[in-house]
Amino acid sequence: MSIILDKVNYSYSEGTAYHVQALKDINLKIEDGEFIGIIGHTGSGKSTLIQHMNGLIKATSGGIYFNGQDIYDEDFSMKELRSRVGLVFQYPEHQLFETTIFDDVCFGPKNLGLDKKTVELRAFEALRNVGFPHELFYQPPFDLSGGQKRRVAIAGVLAMKPEVLILDEPTAGLDPAGRDEILGLISQMHKELGITIILVSHSMEDVAKYVDRIIVMNQGSVMYDGAPKDVFRQYKDLEAVGLAAPQVTYLMHELHAQGLPVDLDATTIEEAKRSILEVLK
Amino acid sequence: MIRDITIGQYYPADSPLHKLDPRVKLFATVIYVIALFCFKGIVGLALITGFLYAVIKISKVPFKFMTKGLKAIVVLVIITSVFNLFATPGDIVFWKWGSLQITDTGIINAVLMTIRLVYLILGTSLMTLTTTPNQLTNGLETALAPLNKFNVPVHSIAMMMSIALRFIPILIEETDKIMKAQMARGADFENGNMIQKAKAMVPLLVPLFVSAFRRAEDLAMAMEARCYNGGEGRTKMKPLKYESRDHKAYAIVIGFLVLVIIAANVVPFPQ
Numbered sequence: 001m002s003i004i005l006d007k008v009n010y011s012y013s014e015g016t017a018y019h020v021q022a023l024k025d026i027n028l029k030i031e032d033g034e035f036i037g038i039i040g041h042t043g044s045g046k047s048t049l050i051q052h053m054n055g056l057i058k059a060t061s062g063g064i065y066f067n068g069q070d071i072y073d074e075d076f077s078m079k080e081l082r083s084r085v086g087l088v089f090q091y092p093e094h095q096l097f098e099t100t101i102f103d104d105v106c107f108g109p110k111n112l113g114l115d116k117k118t119v120e121l122r123a124f125e126a127l128r129n130v131g132f133p134h135e136l137f138y139q140p141p142f143d144l145s146g147g148q149k150r151r152v153a154i155a156g157v158l159a160m161k162p163e164v165l166i167l168d169e170p171t172a173g174l175d176p177a178g179r180d181e182i183l184g185l186i187s188q189m190h191k192e193l194g195i196t197i198i199l200v201s202h203s204m205e206d207v208a209k210y211v212d213r214i215i216v217m218n219q220g221s222v223m224y225d226g227a228p229k230d231v232f233r234q235y236k237d238l239e240a241v242g243l244a245a246p247q248v249t250y251l252m253h254e255l256h257a258q259g260l261p262v263d264l265d266a267t268t269i270e271e272a273k274r275s276i277l278e279v280l281k
Numbered sequence: 282m283i284r285d286i287t288i289g290q291y292y293p294a295d296s297p298l299h300k301l302d303p304r305v306k307l308f309a310t311v312i313y314v315i316a317l318f319c320f321k322g323i324v325g326l327a328l329i330t331g332f333l334y335a336v337i338k339i340s341k342v343p344f345k346f347m348t349k350g351l352k353a354i355v356v357l358v359i360i361t362s363v364f365n366l367f368a369t370p371g372d373i374v375f376w377k378w379g380s381l382q383i384t385d386t387g388i389i390n391a392v393l394m395t396i397r398l399v400y401l402i403l404g405t406s407l408m409t410l411t412t413t414p415n416q417l418t419n420g421l422e423t424a425l426a427p428l429n430k431f432n433v434p435v436h437s438i439a440m441m442m443s444i445a446l447r448f449i450p451i452l453i454e455e456t457d458k459i460m461k462a463q464m465a466r467g468a469d470f471e472n473g474n475m476i477q478k479a480k481a482m483v484p485l486l487v488p489l490f491v492s493a494f495r496r497a498e499d500l501a502m503a504m505e506a507r508c509y510n511g512g513e514g515r516t517k518m519k520p521l522k523y524e525s526r527d528h529k530a531y532a533i534v535i536g537f538l539v540l541v542i543i544a545a546n547v548v549p550f551p552q
Contacts, residue, residue, distance in 0.1 A: 056461045079467060087465040095462040097487035107484065111467030142491070156466060 003030040003053055003085070003164065008062035010048055022048040024220045026062070030164070030198070035190050037207035037228075038200045040217030041242040046200050047090070049217065050166045053198075054085040083112050086162030090169045092153030096141040101152050102127070104141055108160040126159035127152075129193065130185060147178035151185070158189070164196040165189070171206055183210060208232070208246045208267040216243070229265040248272045290450065292410040296341040299411045302527040303420025309534045310408045316538055317400055321545040326396070328544055332537055333404060342410050350406045351399060358398050366391040418443035422512075423521050436512025444500070452493065459488045 010023040022045045030036065030053075040046045051057040052064060055071050055078045064071045071081055089095065098104035105123040114122070127137065130151045136144070141152055150170065157165065167186065171179040187210045190197045201207050207214060207228075214231045216224040218241045224231045232238075235245035235253075246267055255262050255276070263275035293299075298306075316329060337344060369391075371384025409417065422439035429435050460470060463484045470481050 051461065054465060056464060079469070082465055082467055087462075089458065089462045089465070092462065094488055094492055095459055095466075095484075097484045107463075107468075108466040111469070160467065 002032060002065075002067065004028070004065040005052065006063045006065070008049075008052060008059045008064065010052065010057060010060050022220055023052075023059075026222060028215070028222065028225070030196065032163075032196055033194060034196050034213055035187070035211045036196075036198045037211035037214045038198060038217060039202060039204065039207060039214060039243060040223075041202055044217040045220040046217045047168055050087065050168060050198065050200055053164070053166060054082050054087050056082075056087070079112075083108075083160045084162055085164045085166065086157040086160055088154050088157050088165070088167045088170060090172055092156075092170075093141075093146065093149030095153060095156075096149060099140055100138045101132075101141045101144075102137045104152060105155045105159050108156050112160060122159045122161065123155075126155040129158055129189060130155045147174055147181060150174070150178075150182060154182075154185075162195060164198065166198040166200070168200045169202070170199070171201070171203070179206070186210070202243070204232070204238075204244060204246050208248075216241075228267045232267055233265070290410065291413050292342045292346060294341040294411075296339060296411070297526065298336065298340040298407075300526070301411075301530055302521055302523055303412050303416040304424050304521065304523075305527045305530045305534075306408050306412055307417075307420050307424060309530065310405055312534050312538050313404045314401065316541045317397055317404070319545065320541050322548045324544040324548045325541050328537070328541055329400065333400060336407060337403070340407060340411050342407065347403055347406060347410070351402055354398065354402055358395055361398065362391040362395045365394050414443055414446035417446070419517070419521060436515070440512075448493075448496070451496070452489070455492055456485065456489060459485055459492075 005026050005028040008023055008026040009021070012020045012022055026049060038046045038049065048057060052059055055064075058072070066081055066085070069076055071078070096104050098107065102120075102123055105126055106119050109119040109122045127134075132148070132151050132155060136148075141149060144152065154167070154170070165186075170182050170186065174182065183206060186197060186199065189195060190210075199207060199211060211228065214224065214226065214228050215222055216231060216238070223237075223241065224234060232245040232249045235249055238245055248266055248269055248271075249264075252262050252264050252266050252272060252275070256264055260276075260279055262279050263271070266272040266275050313329075313332075316325075320326060320329060337347070366383060366387050367381045369384060369387035370382070371386030373385040374382055375385075376383040412420075418439045421442065422435055425433070425435045425439075460468075464470070468481060468484055470478070470485070473481065
């Protein structure tokens, strides 16, 4: 089970003044069970890239293979692809439309043509998986708080039981508590449900703590692709393209420069703490 | 996809047409539409075609970009021409079935109507393509200023227009986004019969309306926060001023109308 992108190119409004080459020769392989962070500043092509992965945008050139099947084949079912690669857009709460929360979550599985019982079972399960309080199930979704709405929207995609879940800036516009809540929830889903997660963000801090692979996008191409430690080691280059390594990385480099032989590869506060205590012992 | 809607869109380029005063362009568009619906005969048609061709060339807007806007009216054009073709009585009847008939006048009318509609869209979209929405409403406000004396709220109308125009691309983008989000949840907007298609619109329209109202509220709030209180005593950062090229353009446009009228009276053939 994997998604392979082979030399994918994409450009908007070709042949006009608005022409933009959004993606340039993207080669990627996404394996089962990975937890990936895609990072890049605004306009680096990260949102365009993820929309290729479930066929919402068709590449101008290049091929995409899902489990070895070419998704641009005539007889390949896009609907099935979209049920197996779930995509949660930025500000997903804007897509809610039903009269009750439960009905809205049912929308996805209902579109898959499942029978009523299975649909409701899945909606129920999905809402439970995102930790949504049961007594609010039959309330209209428009009265909820931002963070709650986002949970409902994520449940709406989760109810389709995707094998890969892509989330575009799931923490945008949330306060720190809401951010930790959503990220914790995602990481928990990765562990408990065993689904592949692709997390798009422009905040290294968010991503460093959870993912085990980082893809850095810059001007439509992949700049780095590797483990967080390896990527953050290039923090000088990241700064040059408008990104930053987690604050811990800076602290550790500063301490190292001052003569304290700490571990430069620490990316989270926990790791840093351990390393500093080790050295000071 | 939905991004390809070009009606009301601005195309940035460096051309004499872009630099023209918006009032001139508004006037020219009105004259062009008048000419388009009152010309007679092949010479008049040739004149209009020539004028349109020349203006498109001068504008530096790629023709391909303009024809995209035509796709939106294909259905309208087909319906109009079919009605004209089958429902016009005439001298020579080629085919008849009940009240449906194909006649010589019918064929001419159908062809003319198609040409007129296509030219209408091309000509008017050329104006919006070469004029920013701000310029356009600015021009409209100045041109209609005399109506203020008759208690017509010209400023409010212009402001509403500029806001509406400003929101077209935003709402299109929003539609595109919501459509994709629902497609990611398995929604199908393309297949199915009329009823299924209409039903499929609900998940698109509800969020779209919600967000449109939210945006409208935000905008109203932002305008009030900056002390907007209507047009009274409001000055402009860039007041419109005629230059010599604008006077020349006026002369050309009037000359064009005169030529079309002369052509209609001298060679009113074939109609």
